[in-house]
Amino acid sequence: MSSTSPGGDERKMRRKMPAPPVYGGLPSMSQARQVTSESGPEVARSVGGGVAVAPAFGPAAAFGPFSSQTRKHLASAQAGGAKSAVPTAAGKSGALWDIQDKDVHTLPEFHPLETTAVFVPNSFAPDVAGRVSDVLRTRSIAATFDNSKAKVSCISEDGVDFRIRLYRGKGKFSHGIIVEVQRRFGFSMSFHVDTVAILDAAEGKVGAAPVPVAIPPAYVPTSQEAAPPLPQTSLSSLKIASEMLSKTGCVDSVANGLNVLVTVTNPKKVGKSASGRACREILSGGEGSLWSSVASFLLGNNAAPVVGNNDTLRDLKTKAINIVANVSQVMEGTDDLQTAQSAVATSVVPALIGAVRNATADARTADLACRALLPLIKTYRSDPSFIQGVLIEGGVREDLVGAHAVGERSHSSLEKSTKSCLKELD
Structure with missing residues (x-):
């Protein structure tokens, strides 16, 4: 007679829980709290939603034809690429999140994680940080990297100020990296999609672009109807x-x-x-x-x-x-x-x-x-x-x-x- 461990059925139900029906839709509270309680190959995360990272099909297209003067400036900029790099302070980098495993500290004892967090098992900090910095560039999110604290200060295109932190898991979770997104200031309907994209990138997921939200067509009056006045x-x-x-x-x-x-x-x-x-x-x-x-x-x-x-x-x-x-x-x-x-x-x-x-x-x-x-x-x-x-x-x-x-x-x-x-x- 086989026996199941306490909570085993509950974990199976969690794994079978369907994703939100609309890409980028807000998750339910049960989905938002869906975090595995044991170490293993699964990824523990607390945000539902689809994949928001577009696949990379190769290098970017050529810059295209320009005047000789512009080409000269472009060649000069490429030749002096190292000189034009973003100036850095001690432990900081303004262009790439270049961190090592030693830079990622263990999750503090009394630090409650945000619901917008993900645990990536069997991972190394440089790999996770590289994927996150790539998606920040793709989504045009301005970022300032603090390598010594494994932290990124971000501002989205809509002006939402938020932070990304990396932590090392504790105890039986020490084999993975925790990625946490914290909103600090501002609001935008697209911020949830940005968050899902960042967490998906941290896990190494690559998938289709977001499904656009259908917008009803504008009302056009018939010839028998009076056109509405211009908005005041x-x-x-x-x-x-x-x-x-x-x-x-x-x-x-x-x-x-x-x-x-x-x-x-x-x-x-x-x-x-x-x-x-x-x-x-x-x-x-x-x-x-x-x-x-x-x-x-x-x-x-x-x-x-x-x-x-x-x-x-x-x-x-x-x-x-x-x-x-x-x-x-x-x-x-x-x-x-x-x-x-x-x-x-x-x-x-x-x-x-x-x-x-x-x-x-x-x-x-x-x-x-x-x-x-x-x-x-x-x-x-x-x-x-x-x-x-x-x-x-x-x-x-x-x-x-x-x-x-x-x-x-x-x-x-x-x-x-x-x-x-x-x-x-x-």
Whole structure:
């Protein structure tokens, strides 16, 4: 007569538990707590969901044809690859998570793991760290690596601040590595998908891309029906944002005001009609307008400076660049953007070039700056005074080449956006 150990049936049921029906869907509490209680070949994890890492089919495609001047800069950047590496402090690396097994400490006695954690058995720290850093680059998640603590400080494309830590298992779990993801600040619907992708990569899983969520088509009135009026929500939001930005003595008010502008200028969040009205209103203002307020955060010349530490001020500047990127993309080729060329050239472009130049330290902001520059280049390409006088003489080509090298190492979206800008300049 065979006997089963206590809890054996429960473990079998856990292993047979089906995955969520929709890729990237939120797991149930029972799935989130599904962690094996014994050592073995199984992987213990606490997040459900599908695989979010796209398979690698080989090296990236060739960079493509460029002008002789751009090719010269690219060759120079490749030859000086070692010199252009991200500067590192003691025990830190800004490009790759280069750690050894000795850098990973045992899980502290009284450290409760987040539900977003995974145990990878029979693994080595360098292998796990390499897979995690690869998926961070693929998903364009800006990362700062602390090798001495086996930790990564991350910011997603949507601005969610989170940490990744590696620990060595204790006792009978000492044969594996624990990977933990901790959200610190911010919210995004895509953060769960990012988390699942990171944990899947830590386990070495490679699979299909996410299943897109079906979006119902927009309502189109028939000829017998009156067309609905253009939305006014975005314009009322601009008034609220303007009031918030005027309170420069309160950093929270300013940050919230910029967040409002980031949202109402994004067509993916409020629709093309509402974002178009908001962007047009922002561009049409003169001195003291929202455009002037946003530009002041880019250049750091506020009449009443915002009080805050360097990280806070840097975050405000990133939000301002995000707004400029949204406005330039929505208004690309329009008369409104053509009319604003002088203001754009003097108050915006220098800050964008500076952000691209600083790609080594802040790849996410550099990527936003490139997304803002691309529509401006396309809109003003017929004006040699802008292309040659403002951009080329401002050193933008060299800065884009340097940022492209950073993107190749650690930020996929930055690699693509710099490539697009360089092609337009040629």
